[in-house]
Amino acid sequence: GQQLNQSPQSMFIQEGEDVSMNCTSSSIFNTWLWYKQDPGEGPVLLIALYKAGELTSNGRLTAQFGITRKDSFLNISASIPSDVGIYFCAGVNTDKLIFGTGTRLQVFP
C-alpha cells in the first residue's frame, strides 16, 4: 500500500536536545496528523493540522503543514527520556489514513 516518506528513519539524541523530523508525499493532503507509538501499543495522536501553512504546538511539540500540502514536519524541543518511541506522520486521503514509514527516536540521559 501507499506510504509517505518520513525522515530520518531513526535518531539517537541526548536528553535536552531538540529533534526535527519530516514527512513528504507525492500527493496533496488536506489534513496531516502526527502520532507516537510506544512498544506494544497502538499509535496515539499528538497533533492534527488542517490548513496549509498552519503551525500548531502541543507542549514541547510543534508541527507545521507545508504550504504545498505535500509535506509536514514535527519538532520536539528539550527532549526527555519518555519521548522515546516511533513517530508517524499520516495524511488523510478521502476516507482513509496514509501513514509514513516512521521515525524511531532514542533519547539518552
Added chain:
Amino acid sequence: GAGVSQSPSNKVTEKGKDVELRCDPISGHTALYWYRQSLGQGLEFLIYFQGNSAPDKSGLPSDRFSAERTGGSVSTLTIQRTQQEDSAVYLCASSLLAGQYNEQFFGPGTRLTVL
C-alpha cells in the same frame, strides 16, 4: 475498560491455518478501521466499517483476507490459509463517526506470527 481492545494480543500459527482476530471498539463508535503494521513499517490501511457495512475494502491484500462487523460493534478480521508474509501486527481503531481522524483511537494490536 473504555478504550479499544483487541484479542488475542499474540497469535502464533502454522502456515496454511486460518486465524481470526477480534476488535472491540469504544462503545458508541460507529466507525471501525483495520490496519496492518509489518516489522519496522508504518501502518497500512486494510478496511473500514461504517456501522456494519464496509464502504472501502481496497486495502485488503488478497482474497484470503476478510472482515465482518456485527451489531455495529465487534469486528473480526479473518485470514485464511495464512502465509509467512502475513506476519505483522494487526491494529484496530474506532471513531465516533467516519472521517473523524483526529478522534480515531487505536487498540494495542494483535501480533501475528506465521511459522
